Amino acid sequence: MARQKNYTASLKTITEGFETVENDIYIDLPRNPRNHKKLDHTKYLGLGFDAWAIQSLHVIRTLLHGENFSVATLISYSSNGLRYFLAFLAGGAVESPPATPNNLSKRHLERFVSWLKLKYPNGSTAKNYYTSFKSLVIVMADYGFVEGDLDDLLPPNPFPNNAQVTKDADPLTIGEMQRLLGALKSDLVAIHKGTFLGNGAEAMTVMLIITAARSGINTTPLLEMKRDALQPHPFIPSLRLITTMKRRGKGAQSKTIRQTNLLDEYSAIPLDGVAVLNKALEMSKTLVPLASKDISSCVWLYRSGQPGRSDEIATLTPSAVFSSTRSICERHALQDDQGNRLNVTLSRLRKTMENRLWKLSGGDILEVSSVMGHTPQVADNHYLRINDEIKAEGAIFVGEAFPDKLRGIHVTPTPPGGCQDSLYGNRAPKDGVTHCSEFIHCLGCPSYAIVGTLEDLYRLFSYQQFLYAEVEYYLTDEWETWRKRQFNYIQLIDAFTLQKFDPALVARAKAKAEASPHLFWAKKIEFIKKRRDGRI
Structure with missing residues (x-):
């Protein structure tokens, strides 16, 4: 059955949607973890597929104003989805290419999948680009720019057995996690004493990694966390709630995080999520009045320190976290169990926490997925990797x-x-x-x-x-x-x-x-x- 048009966002018809934005095909983006300033589709004009450039941006603008999609997701619709589909069309890889979204057929998509597989034969790159474009097609159908039946249009399972040819990052082992937390703890002590040797981004990254390890929050919601996210737990005094926004799926989400008053054996700094998050809020409090309006409500503020912009206030982004995490691991000479430099990412920390919960729950995947906030299928396919430690236990x-x-x-x-x-x-x-x-x-x-x-x-x-x-x-x-x-x-x-x-x-x-x-x-x-x- 063909989808019904949705005109709730002033998309009157396919023709009108095309005409009304003909001279306005770029979007100034709000602050986002990917650090993109704008989406500009003028570069796609003159290729013979202007309707794709204009109508897709019209839908993306509408979704952006609706605030139900993260900015990063909408960026991927354009930079990962439309960009590569138009490169495929412009390359002459298909006869009678669809000049408008409404001319798209299953044959076009099947050829696009084949083109992606040839161009990106290793890993999950081809699948990621196709998934972004498929998502764009679906939302364009929701708004009436694609009028066919999506069940007949979209190829079923175009990337079978993709998980077998891609290698997800493994969770950290117990030994690797202990070494990492030991290094983070020493940095945390230095931050409290004012003797930390790293820059502002690294100091905030130390506290962000600890918060991630203690809460298991996804990367984007963690980076977008607001300053009022930490709230008292309604029932258990030793816990606090962290409220974040995960747009894909369930919207606002709450995570419990433990607070302890016990003194540590080596210092009076408890290595728990509440104490660390409070420290981050304390350190960034003086920067709030100096920060731009679009980031002043964020937790992870720091002085840029870059030449010529040393007083500019910034907030952590994925690239800043990646760079700072690598510096932290190098400064402490952290190694994995094979003696190589330890590679730490927020996704690995989340998987590590999931595996720990798996062991604590006795292998009950329903309980684990409930705690982590996603379906059992997602947990089983993407997070729970039964490594040698779990196999033994x-x-x-x-x-x-x-x-x-x-x-x-x-x-x-x-x-x-x-x-x-x-x-x-x-x-x-x-x-x-x-x-x-x-x-x-x-x-x-x-x-x-x-x-x-x-x-x-x-x-x-x-x-x-x-x-x-x-x-x-x-x-x-x-x-x-x-x-x-x-x-x-x-x-x-x-x-x-x-x-x-x-x-x-x-x-x-x-x-x-x-x-x-x-x-x-x-x-x-x-x-x-x-x-x-x-x-x-």
Whole structure:
């Protein structure tokens, strides 16, 4: 079915959209992490594809004013998408090239994909350029400049198995992370004492890296963080909330970050996210009145220090972070586990944090993706790399669960055990995207499943410990009927596991859960006990 035109942003018709911007085909951009000042499509005129240059910029301008897309995303539509598509058309690689967006066909796109693959055969460059152009085509269709059915227009999966030919950066190992944090800590001490040898950009980068390592926030939202982003946590005094904007997906997002008052063994500077972020705010506070209006609300302000512009106030950009991070690693002579210079990026830090959460959660990818703010598929495909350390620590879990999966049992791990279908199960939202999180009700759900591994039973008995904690908290008479039901569940778990599984395995799993419940339930048990004792 063809898309309906969307004229909410004053795009009357294809012709009018072309004519109204004929003499105005550049956009002055607001401050952005990519440091682009403007998008200028005049360079695309005279190639025979003026409609592409004009109409695409018209849509990009509208999206920019709507503020639902990051500036960096809109820049990529032009500089990564349209730029290479017009180079493809101008090169004569296709007969009867589409003079306007509305003349675009699937054949044109298939030839464009082939051209990109020939021009950029290695890595993910070709796919990235195509993805940017595809996104541009989709938004142009939303606004009526492409009137065909997108399902018939866009080639299905033009880059199959792309992940197998591209090498993502690996997360840092435990040893690499320890060396990095040690170096950052020494720099942080020097910053506090006023003896830091680096420039302003490096000082801010030190604090940005620590914040990234503690929070796992994506690069663009972290760089765009506002000065009022840090807020008290509504329930837990030792935590704070960092609110940032992630336009793709969920909009405003909140991350918890720990605050501690414990004195460090070597200095009185706590290496936690709150203390570091507060220090960055303190250092940049005097620069706010001197900064330009478009960056005065940013956290990561510093004096440029460049010749002739030493007093100019700047804020961190991806290129500044890259350069400063390399200087930090060189100054401390940081090496990776193979003895090479350590390469640190914010994306590697995010992956490192994800892998740490993976280990803490016992391999529960649903819990990890919930904490990190994206879908389980994204976490599995792009972040969770099971390196040798994780393989060693998770060998028992994998070794026991895998044979069951080979026998055709497909179970998604959940905190109380497993689920036969977390997307379309009995209590799932059934929207094809959101996984069920009604873990409290798993035992009464027909989709609940357990394959009988030690880890599976450990999750179940950890849930049993949570039930005990709940019963001990709600002791008044009005909860008597509810307590009976909880005790029935407790007894059901004992009877069911002894009937279905090896008693020795059951005893091991139960002892493990009693000694140290699964992290998901342990946090809930801890919270209940604190409330019972009046500590919160």
